Amino acid sequence: xxxxVLFDIPGPRxxxxxxxxxxxxxxxxxxxxxxxxxxxxxxxxxEAERWAVLFxxxxxxxxxxxxxLVDTLQVAAVGMVAATVLGALLAVGRLSDHAWVxxxxxxxxxxxxxxxxxxxxxxxxxYLPTVGLDIGPFGALALGLxxxxxxxxxxxxxxxxxxxxxxxxxxxxxxxxxxxxxxxxVLLPQAVRRMLPVLIAQLVVLLKDSSLGFIVGYFExxxxxRSLVEFFNFRFGDRYxxxxxxAAAVIYIVVxxxxxxxxxxxxxxxxxxxxxxxxxxxxxxxxxxxxxxGGTV
Amino acid sequence: MSFLADNFTLLRDAFLTTLSLAVxxxxxALVIGTLLTAMRVSPVAPLRGAAGFYVEVFRxxxxxxxxxxxxxxxxxxxLQFPSRFITAVAALSLYTxxxxxxxxRSGINSVPPGQAEAARALGLDFRQTxxxxxxxxxxxxxxxxxxxxxxxxxxxxxIAAGFAVTDLTAALxxxxxxxxxxxxxxxxxxxxxxxxxxxxxxxLIGVIERRTAVLR
Numbered sequence: 001x002x003x004x005v006l007f008d009i010p011g012p013r014x015x016x017x018x019x020x021x022x023x024x025x026x027x028x029x030x031x032x033x034x035x036x037x038x039x040x041x042x043x044x045x046x047e048a049e050r051w052a053v054l055f056x057x058x059x060x061x062x063x064x065x066x067x068x069l070v071d072t073l074q075v076a077a078v079g080m081v082a083a084t085v086l087g088a089l090l091a092v093g094r095l096s097d098h099a100w101v102x103x104x105x106x107x108x109x110x111x112x113x114x115x116x117x118x119x120x121x122x123x124x125x126x127y128l129p130t131v132g133l134d135i136g137p138f139g140a141l142a143l144g145l146x147x148x149x150x151x152x153x154x155x156x157x158x159x160x161x162x163x164x165x166x167x168x169x170x171x172x173x174x175x176x177x178x179x180x181x182x183x184x185x186v187l188l189p190q191a192v193r194r195m196l197p198v199l200i201a202q203l204v205v206l207l208k209d210s211s212l213g214f215i216v217g218y219f220e221x222x223x224x225x226r227s228l229v230e231f232f233n234f235r236f237g238d239r240y241x242x243x244x245x246x247a248a249a250v251i252y253i254v255v256x257x258x259x260x261x262x263x264x265x266x267x268x269x270x271x272x273x274x275x276x277x278x279x280x281x282x283x284x285x286x287x288x289x290x291x292x293x294g295g296t297v
Numbered sequence: 298m299s300f301l302a303d304n305f306t307l308l309r310d311a312f313l314t315t316l317s318l319a320v321x322x323x324x325x326a327l328v329i330g331t332l333l334t335a336m337r338v339s340p341v342a343p344l345r346g347a348a349g350f351y352v353e354v355f356r357x358x359x360x361x362x363x364x365x366x367x368x369x370x371x372x373x374x375x376l377q378f379p380s381r382f383i384t385a386v387a388a389l390s391l392y393t394x395x396x397x398x399x400x401x402r403s404g405i406n407s408v409p410p411g412q413a414e415a416a417r418a419l420g421l422d423f424r425q426t427x428x429x430x431x432x433x434x435x436x437x438x439x440x441x442x443x444x445x446x447x448x449x450x451x452x453x454x455x456i457a458a459g460f461a462v463t464d465l466t467a468a469l470x471x472x473x474x475x476x477x478x479x480x481x482x483x484x485x486x487x488x489x490x491x492x493x494x495x496x497x498x499x500x501l502i503g504v505i506e507r508r509t510a511v512l513r
Contacts, residue, residue, distance in 0.1 A: 211359035215459035256357035
């Protein structure tokens with residue numbers, strides 16, 4: 001439903017009221033932004049020289065951020081690939097006809113979805129070394145992200161497979177295909193195409209969650225920013241703190257917005273695709289749409 | 298097992314901290330999120346723009362970064378939260394509000410346009426259409442997504458541990474230092490603490506969802 005059903009096409013008086021509302025609303029928004037900028041300015045945070053350090057390669061800041069971005073993307077990429085593969089396997093397992101496969105797989109999925117991601121990462125970091133599996137902060141972060149997201153992705157895949165029109169499955173069985181053929185040749189190819197936008201949305205969440213590395217001591221963007229700040233504080237005092245934090249946040253937001261745009265683009269393409277658009281609108285479990293909201297999201 | 302008894306007060310306080318973090322930020326997020334949604338469907342363009350911008354920014358920022366800014370960044374504009382707990386509540390509610398707003402807006406979008414058109418045809422104005430026709434239906438379809446936002450929020454409170462709030466995760470870190478030989482029990486105890494919050498919530502959401510479902 002679009003917003004314009006909710007109110008009439010405005011007449012002259014309503015238009016005047018809206019103009020006043022627009023003016024006042026705009027003023028409030030501008031005032032808030034202005035207040036923030038003014039406070040920053042009066043603390044000298046907006047001096048060009050303070051921001052210049054972010055682009056000055058002799059200070060080492062751009063290189064450090066570049067390395068941190070690569071490290072962040074690395075851990076996220078490992079998590080994405082592993083979680084997607086394991087998630088697909090778990091989804092098929094959960095849809096299995098055999099209870100001895102379905103029940104344990106369902107338990108695994110439900111367990112990993114119910115536990116906070118940070119706890120999983122800490123478990124990998126603190127417990128696994130005591131049983132002889134020392135995987136370091138990178139491994140712990142990647143494994144934690146994988147375990148959590150494979151459970152979420154399994155639900156996404158399952159929803160996708162279930163959303164394929166029932167007739168497809170029945171027709172495939174009717175022409176004599178085996179179960180695995182139905183799954184691999186008929187259901188999965190259709191499901192994956194329709195799942196793509198949600199899949200990418202979940203990968204954005206995964207990338208966001210890699211910032212938890214800050215807490216477990218992996219040098220991703222945020223921790224790199226913190227150590228840069230400590231380094232600069234030591235040499236120049238509390239001079240570049242704000243600028244470096246802002247830069248880290250902006251890098252995160254830009255990367256995530258780019259991925260979200262990709263998701264939207266893929267979604268538009270799948271919607272206009274004749275092959276996938278024939279079946280009805282996809283209904284996903286709501287928690288999958290929400291994407292955990294971080295470690296959840 | 299004796300350590301569970303030894304550290305009972307620590308675990309209990311940590312559990313209560315986690316629970317109150319989740320509840321307080323949940324309520325704040327609901328209020329902010331509802332306001333944001335009202336702004337996003339309003340006829341006033343700057344409000345629509347501002348709310349849309351807010352949601353887009355917060356959805357694409359890691360919660361850790363939000364925490365980080367509220368803990369270390371805002372001193373630069375001469376603001377300071379009175380305590381760590383309130384910093385955590387502010388971060389969690391600002392972040393979750395964006396998702397609440399998304400859930401509510403998708404709920405409003407799920408009400409068939411015919412409902413609003415019929416309301417408009419009967420001569421109800423914007424406020425009446427929204428409060429007596431659209432929102433009551435939207436709130437029902439919104440129960441499951443909002444419930445999941447709540448569960449995600451309960452799990453997200455664990456990040457507060459990284460910013461000096463003694464919640465369950467912080468208790469975990471403290472206990473693992475003291476009880477290196479009983480790590481598995483420590484982890485189990487902490488995980489149970491979270492499950493005590495999330496599993497009954499999931500069950501309750503299921504019940505409410507069945508009770509309020511709208512047949513379409």
